[in-house]
Amino acid sequence: MNRRYSISALFIFTLLFVQLTSTYAFGEASPEETREILQKSLSIVEIDHEIERIAVRQKELDLQQQELQIQLKEQEEQIHIQQDRAGAVVRSYYTGERDNLLMTVLGARSLKDLFILYDYYQIIIGRDQAVLTKYQDRYQSIQETSSKISQTTTELDELKTNLESQRERVVALQKEVDGQVSASGNPAAIQKLMDELTIYWENVGIYEVKRYFRALAAAMQNLPEFIQEQNGGISTTGTAYTIRIGQDDLNQFLREQNPIFEDFAFQFDEDRITASGQRDQLQLSIEGHYTVENEPQNSIRFHVDKLVFNQLELPDTTRRMLEKEFDLGFYPQKILSFVKATDVSTSKGVLEVKLAISF
CATH class of the missing domain: 1.10.287 (Helix Hairpins)
Structure with a gap:
């Protein structure tokens, strides 16, 4: 996508936003x-x-x-x-x-x-x-x-x-x-906004969303190595192992992987993960959770529960499509080959993965 087209698309989006807020001033929607x-x-x-x-x-x-x-x-x-x-x-x-x-x-x-x-x-x-x-x-x-x-x-x-x-x-x-x-009181204006939004989304929006997902998927390939290098990243009690990843450490890791994450950050809360950021007039927010999956192999899989682009929530079909196209999970056996994940949870600022020896 060339710069000239991106600037034009950004102008369309700005115009869209101005029109959206101005309609209310005239007593319409x-x-x-x-x-x-x-x-x-x-x-x-x-x-x-x-x-x-x-x-x-x-x-x-x-x-x-x-x-x-x-x-x-x-x-x-x-x-x-x-x-x-x-x-x-x-x-x-x-x-x-x-x-x-x-x-x-x-x-x-x-x-x-x-x-x-x-x-x-x-x-x-x-x-x-x-x-x-x-x-x-x-x-x-x-x-x-x-x-x-x-x-x-x-x-x-x-x-x-x-x-x-x-x-x-x-x-x-x-x-x-x-x-x-x-x-709405002004169907022609609303229809124009809808047409502009469709053009903007199909020519810029979806590609920007995929750009972030692609960068996240690429970064996750290097996460096992990052965890191994962290002091205290892996702890053990008998035959049980635990991986702990702090949200600040993860955000720093992502920024080292790709400059796109300079204005994008993860936040860990109780059983919920939020990732959001803004660049120019583009806003993206991803909300989801991790689960342990054993098929086709043991892994920690990320599921997108909510996806918001420029304050507009995308449907479940888009979330499923992105989950299928981009692997945002990671594989504990790339960290320790003799273990498998048994549980994953998040609390304030921390992601924790429980591991057990795989027989």
């Missing part, structure tokens, strides 16, 4: 009412993007399922061939044909004949084993493909339900916005 309309308008934009993401994922899964169905059909045809071969092998053992072959080997009249017959016996037995192994592999492939088809079917059903839910949300929000805009 108050700043609070206008902000509520704009917040709902922004939610509609973001939920529409979620609908687009769901639609793309649906197409991907549909194609994947079609490919899996083709694979399954080919595998079923192959296994019928292998099934006949494997059946012949099993029958030969059941009827004693392989025992007769072994007796022939043992009944060789000379040492030379014994070695020759034994080599033949090994070849035949080896081929038998290869046939049985191939059958087993084909059968396992069918099981795995069938399982993948079931998984994609389940995900497609969930996506369909989610898609219907998001569409209903958009319709309901749009109805509320339309009603509030009509009652």
Whole structure:
């Protein structure tokens, strides 16, 4: 994004703010009412993007399922061939044909004949084993493909339900916005604010939010090393370990990682973490909490409970999208390889992680 465009976007945002506060002066919608309309308008934009993401994922899964169905059909045809071969092998053992072959080997009249017959016996037995192994592999492939088809079917059903839910949300929000805009006293001005906000958000806002999330995710990759270097950062009692991170230490660490955090800070409170900052006319506030997760690996995961951009709260779809795209957690086993996290909590100014030896 070039500087000229950023300045233009900033001008639009400033104009947006001036208009927002001036409407109340003329006896029309108050700043609070206008902000509520704009917040709902922004939610509609973001939920529409979620609908687009769901639609793309649906197409991907549909194609994947079609490919899996083709694979399954080919595998079923192959296994019928292998099934006949494997059946012949099993029958030969059941009827004693392989025992007769072994007796022939043992009944060789000379040492030379014994070695020759034994080599033949090994070849035949080896081929038998290869046939049985191939059958087993084909059968396992069918099981795995069938399982993948079931998984994609389940995900497609969930996506369909989610898609219907998001569409209903958009319709309901749009109805509320339309009603509030009509009652605002100056629908044209409010609509102009909404259009400007959409342009500003899609061309600058979302990229600025992602910029902070990307910087946080990159910094968290280096957090284990930072903790190891802190005196008293890790304490032990018997087989239990505890990691303590002070909010001031964390903020200092972040500022060393990236200058973007010079005006951005974390605050730890009872079971709540807040991160907020302001640069130029851009304001961002993130509220969330940590949990211990064991899948796909033991980790301390950050969950975004609330996300506010320039005093406008973004919907849950945006929070989930950012959580999925950027990993803001950290992994205790990168600090001590023989432990796993069992609990995480925050109190005033302190983040604490309980660890236990992993067997």
